[in-house]
Amino acid sequence: MGTTTADVGLQRLTFTRKPDGWLTRLFDNKSFLVFLCMLPTIGLLVVFLTYPLGLGLWLSMTDATIGQPGEFIGFDNFVDLMSDPIFWMSVTNTIFYTTVATAGKFALGLWLALLLNHHIPFKAFIRAIVLLPWIVPTVLSAIAWWWIYSPQFSIISYVVVDVLHLRDTYINFLGTPWPARWSLIVANIWRGIPFVAITLLAGLQTISPSLYEAALLDGASGWQKFRRITVPLLMPILAVALTLSVLFTFSDFQLVYAITRGGPFNTTHLMATLAFQRAIPGAQLGEGAAIAVSMIPFLIGATLLCFFGVGRRKWQQGEAND
Amino acid sequence: MTISRRDSLALGAAALGAASIPIIGAKAAFDDVPTADVKPPEFKIEKGASLHMIRPAKFIDPDEVYWKKNTEEFTKKTGVEVKVDFISWEDLRPQLAVVANTGAGADIFVSFGADPHIYSEKLVEMTDLADYLGAKYGGWYPLALLYGQKWNTKNWLALPLGGGTGPVMYRKTWVNEVGYTEIPNDLEKFLDLCQKMQKNGHPWGMSLGHALGDANGYSEWLLWSHNAFVVDEKGKVALDSKETIAALKYATELQKTMVQGTLTWNDVGNNQAYQSGAIGMTFNGVSLYYSMLKSPDQKVQAMAADTFTQDTPYGFSKQKPMSAAPISAMLFKHSKYPNAAKEYIRFMMEKDQYGLWLSSCLGYWCQPLKAYGKMNFWSSDPKLKPFATALDSPFYDGYKGPISAASAAVIANYTVVDMFASVVSGNATPESAAKQAAKAAERYYKKA
Numbered sequence: 001m002g003t004t005t006a007d008v009g010l011q012r013l014t015f016t017r018k019p020d021g022w023l024t025r026l027f028d029n030k031s032f033l034v035f036l037c038m039l040p041t042i043g044l045l046v047v048f049l050t051y052p053l054g055l056g057l058w059l060s061m062t063d064a065t066i067g068q069p070g071e072f073i074g075f076d077n078f079v080d081l082m083s084d085p086i087f088w089m090s091v092t093n094t095i096f097y098t099t100v101a102t103a104g105k106f107a108l109g110l111w112l113a114l115l116l117n118h119h120i121p122f123k124a125f126i127r128a129i130v131l132l133p134w135i136v137p138t139v140l141s142a143i144a145w146w147w148i149y150s151p152q153f154s155i156i157s158y159v160v161v162d163v164l165h166l167r168d169t170y171i172n173f174l175g176t177p178w179p180a181r182w183s184l185i186v187a188n189i190w191r192g193i194p195f196v197a198i199t200l201l202a203g204l205q206t207i208s209p210s211l212y213e214a215a216l217l218d219g220a221s222g223w224q225k226f227r228r229i230t231v232p233l234l235m236p237i238l239a240v241a242l243t244l245s246v247l248f249t250f251s252d253f254q255l256v257y258a259i260t261r262g263g264p265f266n267t268t269h270l271m272a273t274l275a276f277q278r279a280i281p282g283a284q285l286g287e288g289a290a291i292a293v294s295m296i297p298f299l300i301g302a303t304l305l306c307f308f309g310v311g312r313r314k315w316q317q318g319e320a321n322d
Numbered sequence: 323m324t325i326s327r328r329d330s331l332a333l334g335a336a337a338l339g340a341a342s343i344p345i346i347g348a349k350a351a352f353d354d355v356p357t358a359d360v361k362p363p364e365f366k367i368e369k370g371a372s373l374h375m376i377r378p379a380k381f382i383d384p385d386e387v388y389w390k391k392n393t394e395e396f397t398k399k400t401g402v403e404v405k406v407d408f409i410s411w412e413d414l415r416p417q418l419a420v421v422a423n424t425g426a427g428a429d430i431f432v433s434f435g436a437d438p439h440i441y442s443e444k445l446v447e448m449t450d451l452a453d454y455l456g457a458k459y460g461g462w463y464p465l466a467l468l469y470g471q472k473w474n475t476k477n478w479l480a481l482p483l484g485g486g487t488g489p490v491m492y493r494k495t496w497v498n499e500v501g502y503t504e505i506p507n508d509l510e511k512f513l514d515l516c517q518k519m520q521k522n523g524h525p526w527g528m529s530l531g532h533a534l535g536d537a538n539g540y541s542e543w544l545l546w547s548h549n550a551f552v553v554d555e556k557g558k559v560a561l562d563s564k565e566t567i568a569a570l571k572y573a574t575e576l577q578k579t580m581v582q583g584t585l586t587w588n589d590v591g592n593n594q595a596y597q598s599g600a601i602g603m604t605f606n607g608v609s610l611y612y613s614m615l616k617s618p619d620q621k622v623q624a625m626a627a628d629t630f631t632q633d634t635p636y637g638f639s640k641q642k643p644m645s646a647a648p649i650s651a652m653l654f655k656h657s658k659y660p661n662a663a664k665e666y667i668r669f670m671m672e673k674d675q676y677g678l679w680l681s682s683c684l685g686y687w688c689q690p691l692k693a694y695g696k697m698n699f700w701s702s703d704p705k706l707k708p709f710a711t712a713l714d715s716p717f718y719d720g721y722k723g724p725i726s727a728a729s730a731a732v733i734a735n736y737t738v739v740d741m742f743a744s745v746v747s748g749n750a751t752p753e754s755a756a757k758q759a760a761k762a763a764e765r766y767y768k769k770a
Contacts, residue, residue: 065727066419066440080765085758151583152600174531174586176747261532264585264747265740280416281534281734283440283727284766 059289066283077290087291090269094295097185097270098249098302104189105245106238109196114230116197117204127198134194142258145187149173149259174260177267184268187255192248196241203237204230243306250299271295352677354698360458362668363450371662372403376417377432378649379408381609384682392675399669402662411534421654429657430667434649435469435719436730438480442472445479446653446660448667452478455671459691463713466690469648473724480650481667482713484680484687487646488539489708491596491610492603494630496524505603507636509547509572516579516603524602527580527595529587530743535647536589537739538719540605542645544569544742546717547637552732552763553723559767560722561738562760570745570752577746585743597622605634608685608709631705645719646712648690688712723767731766738763 026032060077064070081087116127133141148155157170174180207230215225253272256262262269262277269277271291279288380386386408393404407428409417414433421427422441438445452470456462462470466482490505497505500518516526528540545551550565577584581601584591592604597614604610614626633642653663669675671691680689681699685706689695690713700710720729732738741759744750750758 066415066422068443084762084765086762149586150594151586152581152595152598169582172582172586175583176585177749180586260586261588263532263736263740263743264530265743265749266736277735278731280419282731282766283415283419283734284731 056289056293059285060293061290062286064285064289066280066285070286073286077287078294080287081290081294086266086269087274087294089266090271090274090291091294091298093181093268094250094270094272094298096181097188097252098246101185101188101192101249102242102246104185105192105196105249106242108189109193110200112193112197113200113204114226116201127201130197131194133191134198138191138254139258141191142187142255145183145190145255146259149183151175174268175264177264180260180264180268184256184259187259188249188252191255192245195248196245199237199241200234203234203241206237207233239307243303246302246306247299250302251295271298352673352697354696355673355677356460356693356696357673358458358460360454362458363454363664365451365661365665365668367400367402367662367665368659371659372405373430373657373659373663373666374405374407374428375430375432375651375666376407376409376414376421376428377651378414378434379410381607382612382683382686384684385679385686388679388682389670392670392679393666395675396666396669400662400665402659402666404666425654425656429654429659429663431652431654432483432649433652434647435733436725436727438469438650438652439473439725440727440730441652442479444655446655446657446663448478448481448651448653448664449476451664451668452481455481455668455691458693459671459673460693461691463690463692463711463715465646465648465713465715465718468718468725470650470690473726480652481671482648482650482690483671484690485646485648485713486607486686487644487688487709487712487715488536488605488607488634489644490603490632490634491606491629492526492632493524493625493628495628496522496602497630499524504630505632505635509635509637512635512637513572513575513579516576519602520579525579525581525600526603527584527587527592527601528605529584529589529591530577530739530746531585531587531591532736532739533587533589533591534734536587536592536605537736537743538733539645541573541738541742542717542719542721543605543634543643544573545738546643546721547635547639548572549638551722552720552729552738553767555722557723557726557728557767559760559764561741561763562756566756567752570742570755573742574746574752585747597625599625608706611705612684612686629705631708633708641716643717644708645715645717645721646688647719648713685709728763728766732763735762735766737766 020028059070061072061074062070063073063076112130116123116130120126147153151157151170151172151174154170154173156173157167160166161168161170172179173183211229211233212225215229220228251272252270253276256268256270256273257276260268262273266274271294275288275291275295277288278284278291282288377389390406393406397403411434415437418431418433418437418441421431422444425444448470452462462482465485470478470480470482472479492505496519497503497515500515500522502511502515506512506515519526529536530540531537545566548565548569550561550563550569552559552561554560581595587595592601592606593610593613595601596604596606596610608631611626611629611631614622614629617623617626634644636642651667653660653667657663670679673694676689676694677697680687680694681697685700685703686709688709688711695710695714700706718725719733720726723729737759741755745752745755
């Protein structure tokens with residue numbers, strides 16, 4: 001049977017080919033084909049990314065309000081924001097919030113990942129549970145945190161005051177600027193840990209155990225193994241996770257909006273919440289867009305810093321690792 | 323006796339299916355609405371018309387139950403299908419923005435405050451309908467005129483449907499305990515009352531956090547009771563005044579008599595604290611009273627019986643320094659059936675429908691038309707008294723200036739609230755906070 005088919009195949013090859021039509025030649029052109037295959041993606045990017053981004057940029061340079069299309073006013077919105085103390089407060093808040101929360105998430109997330117990387121009973125089950133804070137819709141967990149931080153009904157206050165009798169009064173978590181900021185950061189860290197932990201755990205599992213065995217034979221301590229094997233090999237995935245985590249944290253909106261809505265007196269406003277407050281409830285679309293656009297340079301800067309600062313490796317340029 | 327009446331209405335609300343009971347009971351009551359003999363305008367309903375309306379979600383059940391019921395009556399009578407969506411207050415403004423900017427979606431949008439003024443260019447004028455209703459039902463209250471009509475004209479941008487207000491709600495026993503029979507109008511005495519109540523373990527509480535309704539309402543009371551205001555008649559910012567400084571200093575003293583954490587409260591913060599007995603006084607809408615009244619918990623019911631209401635203290639103001647947030651029906655130009663829409667709103671505002679709805683809402687809504695203020699149910703319970711005249715007030719968001727996008731932006735950005743919050747928490751001096759808030763307000767008024 002096999003030989004017959006091969007023979008038929010050979011016979012086919014002997015047919016003389018007709019000269020190709022222009023369409024065939026066009027489709028044989030590699031550059032054209034590449035372009036054609038990328039068209040759907042370009043279309044998607046234009047519709048879902050470029051257009052909204054462009055519209056945002058345009059709005060930020062108009063005095064549009066909700067209800068009025070507005071006129072082009074150049075950089076007036078941005079110049080205005082420069083002299084707005086609330087805007088600058090939101091900028092410093094955002095930077096502080098992102099830095100501290102990301103650091104917290106990575107410290108605890110890495111720790112959790114290392115713990116989960118050991119052989120423990122019910123491993124799969126525990127790993128699934130760890131993901132919970134990340135799976136629960138943020139708005140729901142935000143409401144839970146709002147109750148936890150309530151000045152009258154907080155479970156923490158209840159335990160501390162009514163059960164343990166360590167304090168006389170309930171804790172005022174969100175009533176003053178610094179405690180409010182720290183409270184929000186704790187909530188954000190809680191929400192962000194699973195993402196970091198599970199991503200890093202995936203990274204840890206790709207590290208070959210033989211490396212650790214070799215280190216064990218060489219008499220390396222636990223810290224040395226961590227420092228010389230785990231950290232360098234985890235770096236690529238750490239860089240990606242860090243970049244994503246910084247982006248999530250920087251543009252966080254739901255937690256802050258649901259818990260404090262920027263209060264007390266704007267001391268917990270992030271750029272995202274302030275942009276929303278000004279643009280939608282406040283109806284100043286142009287100004288809100290300008291605040292949102294102001295986030296872009298920070299986001300690009302943070303991304304570059306994470307990507308190249310932390311994880312500058314040859315694989316990022318498409319080469320193999322040493 | 324008042325209790326049984328309230329109970330029967332609550333029951334009626336619960337028994338959605340058994341609609342005949344409340345209708346019969348309520349119908350007889352509508353003879354208490356005095357009307358003038360005025361010929362209704364003829365809105366010729368378009369062929370094949372159907373309507374889509376978006377309105378704020380209920381805070382109390384009868385609001386939705388009887389709104390739907392009246393709408394069904396309209397459909398039965400005219401054959402016009404009306405789809406009504408009840409949207410939570412938080413989502414209202416974003417949705418309104420989408421409807422207005424895309425020119426598609428709901429025909430009628432019910433929103434609150436200055437929204438009709440912000441979207442004025444996209445709205446069908448309601449002057450014919452409003453003039454008719456005003457003539458028939460004894461005229462409109464000042465706040466209805468202010469929010470419904472275009473500034474300084476007689477042209478109606480939208481039709482006010484009702485408004486809610488937040489007077490003082492207090493536990494009578496606790497107020498009596500410290501030697502007061504009612505809430506004093508004098509600011510010094512009011513402070514004294516609060517101090518004594520706090521010493522007795524019953525602090526009061528009002529939000530200065532980012533609570534759109536409560537915190538703005540409280541800080542406006544602080545301003546107006548001191549004769550301070552954000553802008554003057556021409557819309558020029560006049561917040562940085564000695565009256566404002568006095569209000570800020572007064573607020574600082576008052577803050578010390580409050581339960582802790584009021585700077586973090588959102589709009590339900592004071593409701594929760596009041597119902598748990600943590601505070602003995604607050605400013606709130608009638609919904610709080612209503613929810614305690616129908617609580618299955620005997621203890622909470624006893625709290626409701628002990629709860630009394632009164633206008634917010636006048637202070638230096640000659641009229642009650644208390645505004646109301648009216649909701650108004652806007653008819654968009656993109657609607658294909660403007661006549662059907664107007665006829666629908668007219669139907670809903672006539673006494674057989676509006677009287678039923680209003681009396682069932684037990685004071686949650688105050689009527690914009692004066693004749694409805696004469697309805698018997700308002701005097702059935704003395705606790706409803708402050709709510710009966712909610713829209714009879716000269717005060718509004720952005721008081722003394724024109725109602726505009728700027729006045730709405732100052733409210734939405736908590737400019738005045740934050741001024742008070744930063745001072746009462748000791749994070750700013752009254753003088754610097756007033757200056758900064760005036761500057762922030764100017765940013766919006768400059769643009770308008």
